[in-house]
Amino acid sequence: MDRITILETKERILAEQNADGNKLRGELTDRRVFFVNVMASPGAGKTTLLVRTIRALTEQGYRVGVMEADVDSAVDAETVRRETQARVIQLHTGGSCHMDADMTARGIDRFGIEDLDVLFLENVGNLVCPAEFDVGAHLKVMLLSVPEGDDKPLKYPLMFEVSDILLINKIDTAPVFDFDFAACEERARKRNPEMEIHRLSALTGDGFDSWVAALTDRIRAFQAETAHQ
Protein backbone atom coordinates (compact mmCIF):
# COMPACT_ATOMS: atom_id res chain seq x y z
CA MET A 1 0.00 0.00 0.00
CA ASP A 2 1.43 3.31 -1.10
CA ARG A 3 1.13 5.95 1.59
CA ILE A 4 2.37 9.47 1.59
CA THR A 5 2.15 12.25 4.08
CA ILE A 6 1.09 15.38 2.28
CA LEU A 7 1.87 17.72 5.12
CA GLU A 8 4.17 17.15 7.98
CA THR A 9 2.29 17.57 11.21
CA LYS A 10 1.76 21.26 11.23
CA GLU A 11 3.66 23.34 13.65
CA ARG A 12 1.02 24.17 16.13
CA ILE A 13 0.74 27.27 18.17
CA LEU A 14 -0.51 25.09 20.97
CA ALA A 15 1.77 26.64 23.57
CA GLU A 16 0.02 29.97 23.19
CA GLN A 17 -3.36 28.29 22.95
CA ASN A 18 -2.73 26.36 26.14
CA ALA A 19 -1.74 29.52 27.97
CA ASP A 20 -5.05 31.16 27.05
CA GLY A 21 -6.95 27.99 28.00
CA ASN A 22 -5.15 27.74 31.34
CA LYS A 23 -5.87 31.38 32.12
CA LEU A 24 -9.59 30.99 31.44
CA ARG A 25 -9.73 27.72 33.38
CA GLY A 26 -8.13 29.45 36.35
CA GLU A 27 -10.69 32.26 36.23
CA LEU A 28 -13.58 29.80 36.08
CA THR A 29 -12.10 27.86 38.98
CA ASP A 30 -11.88 31.07 41.00
CA ARG A 31 -15.51 31.75 40.20
CA ARG A 32 -16.43 28.12 41.07
CA VAL A 33 -18.07 27.38 37.73
CA PHE A 34 -17.36 23.86 36.46
CA PHE A 35 -16.86 24.11 32.71
CA VAL A 36 -17.47 21.16 30.36
CA ASN A 37 -16.49 21.15 26.66
CA VAL A 38 -18.65 18.75 24.62
CA MET A 39 -17.24 17.72 21.24
CA ALA A 40 -18.38 15.35 18.47
CA SER A 41 -19.10 14.94 14.77
CA PRO A 42 -22.16 16.62 13.29
CA GLY A 43 -25.25 14.69 14.27
CA ALA A 44 -23.63 12.55 16.98
CA GLY A 45 -26.28 13.67 19.48
CA LYS A 46 -24.62 16.46 21.47
CA THR A 47 -27.81 18.46 21.96
CA THR A 48 -29.92 15.45 22.95
CA LEU A 49 -27.20 14.45 25.40
CA LEU A 50 -27.12 17.93 26.88
CA VAL A 51 -30.89 18.13 27.30
CA ARG A 52 -31.06 14.88 29.26
CA THR A 53 -27.91 15.66 31.24
CA ILE A 54 -29.11 19.16 32.18
CA ARG A 55 -32.44 17.78 33.38
CA ALA A 56 -30.63 15.31 35.64
CA LEU A 57 -28.36 18.03 37.03
CA THR A 58 -31.24 20.46 37.53
CA GLU A 59 -33.14 17.81 39.50
CA GLN A 60 -30.14 17.63 41.81
CA GLY A 61 -30.24 21.38 42.31
CA TYR A 62 -27.34 22.43 40.11
CA ARG A 63 -27.66 25.70 38.22
CA VAL A 64 -26.69 25.05 34.63
CA GLY A 65 -25.82 27.27 31.66
CA VAL A 66 -25.16 26.29 28.05
CA MET A 67 -23.23 28.01 25.28
CA GLU A 68 -24.22 26.57 21.91
CA ALA A 69 -21.54 27.11 19.26
CA ASP A 70 -22.43 26.70 15.62
CA VAL A 71 -21.34 28.04 12.28
CA ASP A 72 -24.90 29.15 11.72
CA SER A 73 -28.50 28.75 12.98
CA ALA A 74 -29.86 28.74 16.53
CA VAL A 75 -31.67 25.40 16.40
CA ASP A 76 -29.66 23.81 19.19
CA ALA A 77 -30.02 26.76 21.55
CA GLU A 78 -33.75 26.82 20.88
CA THR A 79 -34.00 23.09 21.64
CA VAL A 80 -32.11 23.41 24.93
CA ARG A 81 -34.18 26.39 25.98
CA ARG A 82 -37.45 24.65 25.13
CA GLU A 83 -36.53 21.35 26.78
CA THR A 84 -34.68 22.45 29.92
CA GLN A 85 -34.55 25.17 32.55
CA ALA A 86 -30.95 26.00 31.72
CA ARG A 87 -29.92 29.46 30.66
CA VAL A 88 -28.72 29.35 27.01
CA ILE A 89 -26.81 31.46 24.54
CA GLN A 90 -26.16 30.79 20.87
CA LEU A 91 -22.65 31.60 19.68
CA HIS A 92 -22.02 31.93 15.96
CA THR A 93 -18.45 31.21 15.02
CA GLY A 94 -18.66 33.18 11.78
CA GLY A 95 -17.52 30.27 9.65
CA SER A 96 -14.89 28.98 12.07
CA CYS A 97 -14.75 25.22 12.54
CA HIS A 98 -14.02 25.28 16.26
CA MET A 99 -14.04 27.41 19.41
CA ASP A 100 -10.82 28.61 20.99
CA ALA A 101 -10.14 30.08 24.45
CA ASP A 102 -10.44 33.68 23.31
CA MET A 103 -13.77 33.13 21.56
CA THR A 104 -15.00 31.20 24.59
CA ALA A 105 -13.93 33.95 27.00
CA ARG A 106 -15.79 36.52 24.94
CA GLY A 107 -18.87 34.30 24.93
CA ILE A 108 -18.65 33.91 28.71
CA ASP A 109 -18.27 37.66 29.23
CA ARG A 110 -21.41 38.29 27.26
CA PHE A 111 -23.34 35.37 28.75
CA GLY A 112 -22.53 36.04 32.39
CA ILE A 113 -21.93 33.10 34.70
CA GLU A 114 -22.27 34.50 38.23
CA ASP A 115 -25.45 32.46 38.80
CA LEU A 116 -24.07 29.13 37.51
CA ASP A 117 -22.59 25.98 39.02
CA VAL A 118 -22.00 24.22 35.73
CA LEU A 119 -21.37 25.63 32.26
CA PHE A 120 -21.49 23.51 29.11
CA LEU A 121 -20.02 24.43 25.75
CA GLU A 122 -21.51 22.51 22.83
CA ASN A 123 -18.64 22.87 20.40
CA VAL A 124 -18.98 22.99 16.59
CA GLY A 125 -19.77 19.55 15.14
CA ASN A 126 -16.31 18.50 14.01
CA LEU A 127 -14.05 15.62 15.01
CA VAL A 128 -10.82 17.31 13.89
CA CYS A 129 -10.31 20.99 14.69
CA PRO A 130 -11.93 21.40 18.14
CA ALA A 131 -9.50 18.79 19.50
CA GLU A 132 -6.60 21.20 18.90
CA PHE A 133 -7.94 24.07 21.00
CA ASP A 134 -7.98 24.28 24.77
CA VAL A 135 -11.08 26.34 25.53
CA GLY A 136 -10.37 26.41 29.26
CA ALA A 137 -12.71 23.56 30.23
CA HIS A 138 -12.28 21.49 33.39
CA LEU A 139 -13.63 18.44 31.57
CA LYS A 140 -13.55 17.42 27.91
CA VAL A 141 -16.29 15.04 26.86
CA MET A 142 -16.53 13.56 23.39
CA LEU A 143 -19.42 11.68 21.84
CA LEU A 144 -19.07 9.04 19.20
CA SER A 145 -22.33 7.69 17.86
CA VAL A 146 -22.81 4.10 16.78
CA PRO A 147 -23.76 5.02 13.17
CA GLU A 148 -20.35 6.68 12.68
CA GLY A 149 -18.54 3.37 13.02
CA ASP A 150 -16.01 1.77 15.36
CA ASP A 151 -12.95 2.84 13.32
CA LYS A 152 -13.05 6.50 14.29
CA PRO A 153 -10.26 6.33 16.92
CA LEU A 154 -7.95 5.25 14.08
CA LYS A 155 -8.86 8.18 11.86
CA TYR A 156 -9.32 11.05 14.30
CA PRO A 157 -6.70 10.22 16.92
CA LEU A 158 -6.24 13.65 18.52
CA MET A 159 -9.88 13.95 19.62
CA PHE A 160 -9.57 10.65 21.47
CA GLU A 161 -6.21 11.63 22.95
CA VAL A 162 -7.37 14.91 24.45
CA SER A 163 -10.81 13.91 25.76
CA ASP A 164 -11.33 12.79 29.35
CA ILE A 165 -14.58 10.92 28.75
CA LEU A 166 -15.87 9.09 25.69
CA LEU A 167 -19.61 8.59 25.46
CA ILE A 168 -20.61 6.03 22.85
CA ASN A 169 -24.07 7.30 21.94
CA LYS A 170 -27.09 5.91 20.05
CA ILE A 171 -26.63 2.39 21.43
CA ASP A 172 -30.36 1.92 20.77
CA THR A 173 -29.51 1.80 17.04
CA ALA A 174 -26.83 -0.88 17.43
CA PRO A 175 -29.07 -3.61 15.93
CA VAL A 176 -29.02 -1.91 12.52
CA PHE A 177 -25.29 -1.11 12.46
CA ASP A 178 -22.19 -3.23 12.40
CA PHE A 179 -20.47 -1.62 15.40
CA ASP A 180 -17.90 -3.54 17.45
CA PHE A 181 -17.97 -1.94 20.92
CA ALA A 182 -14.98 -3.88 22.24
CA ALA A 183 -12.86 -3.04 19.21
CA CYS A 184 -13.83 0.63 19.37
CA GLU A 185 -13.02 0.89 23.06
CA GLU A 186 -9.71 -0.87 22.60
CA ARG A 187 -8.79 1.56 19.81
CA ALA A 188 -9.84 4.51 21.94
CA ARG A 189 -7.79 3.32 24.94
CA LYS A 190 -4.80 2.77 22.69
CA ARG A 191 -4.95 6.50 21.97
CA ASN A 192 -5.77 7.39 25.55
CA PRO A 193 -5.28 4.76 28.25
CA GLU A 194 -6.87 7.02 30.89
CA MET A 195 -10.09 7.51 28.94
CA GLU A 196 -13.31 6.86 30.81
CA ILE A 197 -15.92 5.28 28.54
CA HIS A 198 -19.71 5.00 28.90
CA ARG A 199 -22.16 3.43 26.47
CA LEU A 200 -25.54 5.14 26.37
CA SER A 201 -28.49 6.37 24.39
CA ALA A 202 -29.25 10.04 24.95
CA LEU A 203 -32.57 9.43 23.21
CA THR A 204 -33.87 6.53 25.33
CA GLY A 205 -31.84 7.19 28.49
CA ASP A 206 -30.36 3.71 28.42
CA GLY A 207 -26.97 3.73 30.18
CA PHE A 208 -27.45 7.32 31.25
CA ASP A 209 -27.26 6.83 35.00
CA SER A 210 -23.58 5.89 35.07
CA TRP A 211 -22.65 8.92 32.94
CA VAL A 212 -24.62 11.30 35.15
CA ALA A 213 -23.13 9.73 38.27
CA ALA A 214 -19.61 10.14 36.87
CA LEU A 215 -20.28 13.75 35.95
CA THR A 216 -21.87 14.52 39.31
CA ASP A 217 -18.85 13.03 41.09
CA ARG A 218 -16.59 15.38 39.18
CA ILE A 219 -18.75 18.40 39.90
CA ARG A 220 -18.81 17.54 43.61
CA ALA A 221 -15.04 17.07 43.68
CA PHE A 222 -14.59 20.45 41.95
CA GLN A 223 -16.90 22.16 44.42
CA ALA A 224 -15.09 20.58 47.35
CA GLU A 225 -11.70 21.64 45.99
CA THR A 226 -12.82 25.20 45.41
CA ALA A 227 -14.86 25.61 48.63
CA HIS A 228 -12.11 27.26 50.61
CA GLN A 229 -10.68 29.53 47.96
Added chain:
Amino acid sequence: MDRITILETKERILAEQNADGNKLRGELTDRRVFFVNVMASPGAGKTTLLVRTIRALTEQGYRVGVMEADVDSAVDAETVRRETQARVIQLHTGGSCHMDADMTARGIDRFGIEDLDVLFLENVGNLVCPAEFDVGAHLKVMLLSVPEGDDKPLKYPLMFEVSDILLINKIDTAPVFDFDFAACEERARKRNPEMEIHRLSALTGDGFDSWVAALTDRIRAFQAETAHQ
Protein backbone atom coordinates in the same frame (compact mmCIF):
# COMPACT_ATOMS: atom_id res chain seq x y z
CA MET B 1 -33.10 34.28 22.34
CA ASP B 2 -29.76 35.93 22.87
CA ARG B 3 -27.43 35.40 19.94
CA ILE B 4 -24.01 36.77 19.37
CA THR B 5 -21.52 36.37 16.59
CA ILE B 6 -18.16 35.65 18.13
CA LEU B 7 -16.19 36.18 14.97
CA GLU B 8 -17.23 38.10 11.95
CA THR B 9 -17.09 35.86 8.90
CA LYS B 10 -13.38 35.45 8.52
CA GLU B 11 -11.69 37.14 5.67
CA ARG B 12 -10.99 34.26 3.43
CA ILE B 13 -8.12 33.82 1.09
CA LEU B 14 -10.56 32.19 -1.28
CA ALA B 15 -9.44 34.18 -4.29
CA GLU B 16 -6.00 32.61 -4.13
CA GLN B 17 -7.49 29.22 -3.31
CA ASN B 18 -9.80 29.40 -6.30
CA ALA B 19 -6.92 30.29 -8.60
CA ASP B 20 -5.03 27.16 -7.49
CA GLY B 21 -8.18 25.05 -7.83
CA ASN B 22 -8.90 26.42 -11.30
CA LYS B 23 -5.36 25.75 -12.43
CA LEU B 24 -5.46 22.13 -11.28
CA ARG B 25 -8.93 21.64 -12.78
CA GLY B 26 -7.64 22.93 -16.10
CA GLU B 27 -4.70 20.51 -16.03
CA LEU B 28 -6.98 17.58 -15.26
CA THR B 29 -9.32 18.63 -18.05
CA ASP B 30 -6.38 18.71 -20.46
CA ARG B 31 -5.43 15.23 -19.33
CA ARG B 32 -9.07 14.10 -19.65
CA VAL B 33 -9.35 12.84 -16.08
CA PHE B 34 -12.72 13.56 -14.47
CA PHE B 35 -12.07 14.51 -10.86
CA VAL B 36 -14.69 14.09 -8.13
CA ASN B 37 -14.33 15.51 -4.58
CA VAL B 38 -16.37 13.51 -2.04
CA MET B 39 -17.08 15.28 1.26
CA ALA B 40 -19.05 14.38 4.40
CA SER B 41 -19.00 14.09 8.18
CA PRO B 42 -17.00 11.29 9.79
CA GLY B 43 -18.89 8.05 9.40
CA ALA B 44 -21.40 9.24 6.81
CA GLY B 45 -20.45 6.36 4.51
CA LYS B 46 -17.99 7.87 2.03
CA THR B 47 -15.90 4.73 1.65
CA THR B 48 -18.88 2.39 1.28
CA LEU B 49 -20.30 4.76 -1.32
CA LEU B 50 -17.02 4.80 -3.21
CA VAL B 51 -16.67 1.01 -3.22
CA ARG B 52 -20.12 0.49 -4.75
CA THR B 53 -19.72 3.41 -7.15
CA ILE B 54 -16.31 2.24 -8.37
CA ARG B 55 -17.63 -1.26 -9.00
CA ALA B 56 -20.44 0.18 -11.14
CA LEU B 57 -18.01 2.38 -13.10
CA THR B 58 -15.52 -0.46 -13.56
CA GLU B 59 -18.28 -2.67 -14.96
CA GLN B 60 -18.87 0.01 -17.56
CA GLY B 61 -15.21 -0.02 -18.50
CA TYR B 62 -14.06 3.17 -16.77
CA ARG B 63 -10.57 3.18 -15.26
CA VAL B 64 -10.85 4.57 -11.74
CA GLY B 65 -8.36 5.86 -9.18
CA VAL B 66 -8.95 6.92 -5.58
CA MET B 67 -7.03 9.22 -3.27
CA GLU B 68 -8.01 8.60 0.34
CA ALA B 69 -7.30 11.58 2.58
CA ASP B 70 -7.27 11.12 6.33
CA VAL B 71 -5.61 12.65 9.33
CA ASP B 72 -4.25 9.22 10.15
CA SER B 73 -4.59 5.49 9.36
CA ALA B 74 -4.96 3.72 6.02
CA VAL B 75 -8.16 1.81 6.76
CA ASP B 76 -10.17 3.42 3.96
CA ALA B 77 -7.50 2.88 1.32
CA GLU B 78 -7.17 -0.73 2.40
CA THR B 79 -10.94 -1.21 2.12
CA VAL B 80 -11.11 0.29 -1.37
CA ARG B 81 -8.16 -1.79 -2.54
CA ARG B 82 -9.62 -4.99 -1.11
CA GLU B 83 -13.13 -4.41 -2.46
CA THR B 84 -12.50 -2.89 -5.90
CA GLN B 85 -10.10 -2.97 -8.83
CA ALA B 86 -9.36 0.72 -8.51
CA ARG B 87 -5.86 1.99 -7.97
CA VAL B 88 -5.62 3.62 -4.52
CA ILE B 89 -3.33 5.89 -2.56
CA GLN B 90 -3.60 6.96 1.07
CA LEU B 91 -2.85 10.60 1.76
CA HIS B 92 -2.12 11.68 5.31
CA THR B 93 -2.93 15.31 5.91
CA GLY B 94 -0.58 15.57 8.88
CA GLY B 95 -3.29 16.83 11.20
CA SER B 96 -4.97 19.11 8.69
CA CYS B 97 -8.76 19.07 8.67
CA HIS B 98 -9.16 19.35 4.90
CA MET B 99 -7.41 19.04 1.54
CA ASP B 100 -6.56 22.09 -0.55
CA ALA B 101 -5.53 22.40 -4.21
CA ASP B 102 -1.82 22.37 -3.48
CA MET B 103 -2.00 19.25 -1.30
CA THR B 104 -4.20 17.60 -3.92
CA ALA B 105 -1.81 18.47 -6.76
CA ARG B 106 1.08 16.97 -4.81
CA GLY B 107 -0.98 13.82 -4.19
CA ILE B 108 -1.81 13.58 -7.90
CA ASP B 109 1.84 14.02 -8.90
CA ARG B 110 2.85 11.19 -6.67
CA PHE B 111 -0.11 8.97 -7.56
CA GLY B 112 0.09 9.35 -11.34
CA ILE B 113 -3.13 9.57 -13.33
CA GLU B 114 -2.13 8.86 -16.94
CA ASP B 115 -4.04 5.57 -16.91
CA LEU B 116 -7.27 6.96 -15.39
CA ASP B 117 -10.65 8.14 -16.66
CA VAL B 118 -12.05 9.04 -13.27
CA LEU B 119 -10.28 10.15 -10.08
CA PHE B 120 -12.01 10.32 -6.71
CA LEU B 121 -10.80 12.22 -3.68
CA GLU B 122 -12.28 11.03 -0.41
CA ASN B 123 -11.80 14.18 1.63
CA VAL B 124 -11.23 14.30 5.40
CA GLY B 125 -14.44 13.56 7.33
CA ASN B 126 -15.53 17.08 8.19
CA LEU B 127 -18.61 19.10 7.29
CA VAL B 128 -16.96 22.50 7.83
CA CYS B 129 -13.44 23.04 6.54
CA PRO B 130 -13.33 21.04 3.26
CA ALA B 131 -16.20 23.20 1.96
CA GLU B 132 -13.90 26.23 1.93
CA PHE B 133 -11.23 24.76 -0.32
CA ASP B 134 -11.45 24.28 -4.08
CA VAL B 135 -9.32 21.19 -4.72
CA GLY B 136 -9.70 21.43 -8.49
CA ALA B 137 -12.53 18.92 -8.83
CA HIS B 138 -14.98 18.88 -11.74
CA LEU B 139 -17.73 17.65 -9.43
CA LYS B 140 -18.33 18.12 -5.70
CA VAL B 141 -20.43 15.45 -4.06
CA MET B 142 -21.49 15.57 -0.44
CA LEU B 143 -23.02 12.81 1.63
CA LEU B 144 -25.37 13.39 4.51
CA SER B 145 -26.39 10.26 6.36
CA VAL B 146 -29.81 9.78 7.92
CA PRO B 147 -28.43 9.29 11.46
CA GLU B 148 -26.90 12.79 11.37
CA GLY B 149 -30.31 14.43 11.21
CA ASP B 150 -32.30 16.61 8.82
CA ASP B 151 -31.16 19.93 10.35
CA LYS B 152 -27.63 19.85 8.97
CA PRO B 153 -28.25 22.30 6.07
CA LEU B 154 -29.11 24.89 8.74
CA LYS B 155 -25.91 24.35 10.69
CA TYR B 156 -23.30 23.71 7.97
CA PRO B 157 -24.56 25.98 5.20
CA LEU B 158 -21.37 26.37 3.17
CA MET B 159 -21.01 22.65 2.46
CA PHE B 160 -24.51 22.60 1.00
CA GLU B 161 -23.87 25.79 -0.96
CA VAL B 162 -20.74 24.58 -2.70
CA SER B 163 -21.70 20.97 -3.48
CA ASP B 164 -23.19 19.99 -6.84
CA ILE B 165 -24.81 16.78 -5.63
CA LEU B 166 -26.22 15.79 -2.24
CA LEU B 167 -26.50 12.09 -1.53
CA ILE B 168 -28.70 11.30 1.44
CA ASN B 169 -27.15 8.04 2.58
CA LYS B 170 -28.16 5.22 4.94
CA ILE B 171 -31.84 5.37 3.97
CA ASP B 172 -32.03 1.72 5.09
CA THR B 173 -31.77 3.02 8.67
CA ALA B 174 -34.61 5.53 8.31
CA PRO B 175 -37.04 3.38 10.37
CA VAL B 176 -34.95 3.89 13.52
CA PHE B 177 -34.35 7.62 13.07
CA ASP B 178 -36.60 10.64 13.03
CA PHE B 179 -35.44 12.05 9.68
CA ASP B 180 -37.71 14.28 7.60
CA PHE B 181 -36.51 13.87 3.99
CA ALA B 182 -38.73 16.60 2.58
CA ALA B 183 -37.67 19.10 5.23
CA CYS B 184 -33.99 18.25 4.75
CA GLU B 185 -34.20 18.62 0.98
CA GLU B 186 -36.07 21.90 1.26
CA ARG B 187 -33.39 23.24 3.64
CA ALA B 188 -30.62 22.06 1.29
CA ARG B 189 -32.26 23.68 -1.76
CA LYS B 190 -32.71 26.90 0.17
CA ARG B 191 -28.91 26.98 0.47
CA ASN B 192 -28.39 25.77 -3.08
CA PRO B 193 -31.35 25.84 -5.48
CA GLU B 194 -29.32 24.03 -8.18
CA MET B 195 -28.46 21.09 -5.94
CA GLU B 196 -29.15 17.63 -7.34
CA ILE B 197 -30.32 15.26 -4.61
CA HIS B 198 -30.45 11.44 -4.49
CA ARG B 199 -31.60 9.25 -1.63
CA LEU B 200 -29.73 5.97 -1.36
CA SER B 201 -28.13 3.31 0.77
CA ALA B 202 -24.52 2.63 -0.13
CA LEU B 203 -24.76 -0.48 2.04
CA THR B 204 -27.81 -2.14 0.44
CA GLY B 205 -27.61 -0.47 -2.99
CA ASP B 206 -31.13 0.87 -2.68
CA GLY B 207 -31.49 4.03 -4.79
CA PHE B 208 -28.02 3.57 -6.23
CA ASP B 209 -28.96 3.30 -9.90
CA SER B 210 -30.08 6.90 -10.26
CA TRP B 211 -26.89 8.20 -8.63
CA VAL B 212 -24.66 6.07 -10.86
CA ALA B 213 -26.66 7.11 -13.93
CA ALA B 214 -26.27 10.78 -13.00
CA LEU B 215 -22.53 10.36 -12.43
CA THR B 216 -22.08 8.42 -15.67
CA ASP B 217 -23.92 11.15 -17.59
CA ARG B 218 -21.49 13.71 -16.25
CA ILE B 219 -18.45 11.58 -17.07
CA ARG B 220 -19.74 11.05 -20.63
CA ALA B 221 -20.40 14.76 -21.06
CA PHE B 222 -16.89 15.53 -19.80
CA GLN B 223 -15.34 13.01 -22.19
CA ALA B 224 -17.35 14.39 -25.10
CA GLU B 225 -16.31 17.96 -24.28
CA THR B 226 -12.65 17.06 -24.01
CA ALA B 227 -12.52 14.67 -26.98
CA HIS B 228 -11.25 17.23 -29.47
CA GLN B 229 -8.76 19.03 -27.30
